[in-house]
Amino acid sequence: MVPYFEFQNAVKLLCGELALERIAIELELMGASKPLMLSDAVLTKIGTLATVIKAMESEGVEPAATFTDIPVDSSLAVVNHIAAFYREQGCDSIVAVGGGSVIDTAKGVRLVLSQNKQDILSLSGLDNLVRGKHVPFIVVPTTAGTGSECTGVAVIRNDSNGVKMEFLSPYVEPDAAVIDPRMTVGLPPKATATTGMDALVHAIEACTCQQANPLSTSYGTAAIRMIAENVVEATRNGSNKQARFAMALASTMAGISFSNSMVGAVHAIGHALGGVCHVPHAVAMTILLPHVMRYNLSHCAQGYAELLPLLVGMEAAMATPAEKRAEAAIEAVVALGRKLHDICGIPLTLSDAGVVRDTFAHVAEVAVNDGALIVNPRAADESQVIEILNAAY
Amino acid sequence: MRFLQSFVVAIVLRFVHAALIELRALDSRVVKEFERMPEGLSYAIRTGHNGPSLYVEWDGRELRRLPSLAHPACALRIKSMPLAFQLFTGQMGLSQAYARHAFTMGGEVADVMRLARLVNLVEAYLFPKIMTRRIMTDVPETEVCFLRAYARILLGFLTCKYKLSK
Incomplete structure (x- = not known):
């Protein structure tokens, strides 16, 4: 057995039928009411994002803003851009709907906001960040693979050198992850x-x-x-x-x-x-x-x-x-x-x-x-x- | 005990710096790592609470030791003095230190990986195989006899090329 180890999983898991309809109350319990919805163009086109928004709206929470231009291989620039957008729109929380790229981008955005920075590059490292401001953050994975909804790492591409950078901190973990079977049924x-x-x-x-x-x-x-x-x-x-x-x-x-x-x-x-x-x-x-x-x-x-x-x-x-x-x-x-x-x-x-x-x-x-x-x-x-x-x- | 550990760690940190410089003259893999190292890359290695530290910067020609660094590109902090002692006395390898959450790091992971490869080579020269086999999954082969590395490092200290003081 290893002589020393650490273990952390602070993510609340909402698993099973009608889990999407519980996002609204989770936001409310965290004191949030103006979420920024993050997703990508494909999920918007096929209606997956609309399904999540509809479930939230049915329980009384409307998105304050929506950003769906997250590319397949997201980048530091995209993260910084979305963080600025969040501030402009006066949002108070993040709901990310997507696969690994969307979720890792959202983790990066949350990190920039909670640490009150402009550029995520200044936050790269391993376990080196202090707990920042709490930004309520819920993820809805739409693939069954990345596991990113429960990990303390965000992997984001640095366009300047083509390297995928790792941001390792317990503070990138979302507050809650919604595992609803409806989200993966349409996956090819x-x-x-x-x-x-x-x-x-x-x-x-x-x-x-x-x-x-x-x-x-x-x-x-x-x-x-x-x-x-x-x-x-x-x-x-x-x-x-x-x-x-x-x-x-x-x-x-x-x-x-x-x-x-x-x-x-x-x-x-x-x-x-x-x-x-x-x-x-x-x-x-x-x-x-x-x-x-x-x-x-x-x-x-x-x-x-x-x-x-x-x-x-x-x-x-x-x-x-x-x-x-x-x-x-x-x-x-x-x-x-x-x-x-x-x-x-x-x-x-x-x-x-x-x-x-x-x-x-x-x-x-x-x-x-x-x-x-x-x-x-x-x-x-x-x-x-x-x-x-x-x-x- | 902490004082003794701190004293030993301070000496080993100076030794590691000297070894990195001297191995550039002896080992092709060290040469290659420095060739690829971005000019201006700096490392701060701090140990425990107010423990000894090492600040170095690669200026494109040599790895200079500095008295302090305000904004190192890569800042490692070993979480406690007993962990630093284990790490710098060959009781724990760098990958084991990572696995045991022994340090925090600010900066790019790639720069830690560079340092890890260099430290593995330094350890392969400075520590006997009976130790390195316990702390590394694969011990790099030395390209020259370890005695040549030791001789160059000790000569460096004797001729005041390297100093044990700050």
Whole structure:
């Protein structure tokens, strides 16, 4: 067991049917009545944002303002712009409706406002901020993958150098997260599959990295089991509310897990692929996971072996010789990826994702500077990152 | 006990600074890290409450030790003196320190990662393998004999190139 660990999750979870209709009372209980709604263009177009606003209005809270121009890969400039917009509009709280980019942008905005700054860049760091002014903040995740609704980190792109920056502080955690099955029912199969694999990466890295601790592992292992049991069904049959809800919960639990034990090389390289090659985060996670597991195997065999029953069930795991279980866990991850690929065509290689080999040196240079690498079970230098990228090509 | 720990940490911090400079002449990976280091990048390493500190700035040619730094690009604060003692006496590696929430950091994570790689190399030279194997997942191979590194550092102190005082 690790000699010392910390664990925090201060996010109130509103989970299940009609959860959206409870946002209004939560805002009221926090003394807020003029929320700024944050979302993106797609969710606005398909009516997801309208569903949330309608639920809030039905309980007497109308948005003071709405901002929906958050791009897929949000940036520090977008955060600063929205913080200024919030002040101009006289808002008193934030409700973010979206996936990882929207939620992380909202976390950044909340940080700028609560610390009374103009530029989020001045707030980068690790556990270095004092508790600022309370800005009521509720998130409504619309994917089941990022887990960002429950994490103490915001990942935001710095346009000046193309690097995804991490802002790590307990004060980026929202006050409440709304896990309503209605929010993910309309998610297309490809997005369901890749974000589900993103959640799986969170849980696997959280359970096997150097910062893993008994509490984070309990959330992580529960998440892995739920994902293994539900991601295929949620992808194949999107209207299955039970599978959708299970995936949403698993994603949240994986988020709690990695927020308290960090992630690893899959994320370090994935962030770099996002920053340099604009590969969507969940796609990068899906592609890289088995290759990084193979890279880590020499340092992490026992950890991976313990994941096998969660991935394939106890009977199949027990039928596998003990010394083969770690490799079998990796093969189970590969098989899951292939199954999802067969259902909806998710990319399984970097070439499928449009990455060209010429970028590998740059990706590796950025990856080794990513904080997620520091707790990976095995150290990796640039040449080793390139080996992983080549294996994933 | 705290006084003794503080004294040892102060000495090791000076030693680490000297090692970073001397290893630039000995190890290609250290050379590469400094080549890529942005000019003007500065680090403040503070330990515990009013404990010893190290302030350094890379001016593009050398890593200068400074008496203080008002606005370091990267400010690390080791949360307590016992943790600083563990970290600077080879009982805990930098990645373990991160995993155990041993420090806070202001600035860019990328700059801590740079420092972590450099400190890992310094530790690979200065500490015996029996120690480094316990504190690192993978111990970097040394490119030259560790005695050459020690000799250069000690010579630096003897010739007053480096000072133990502030």
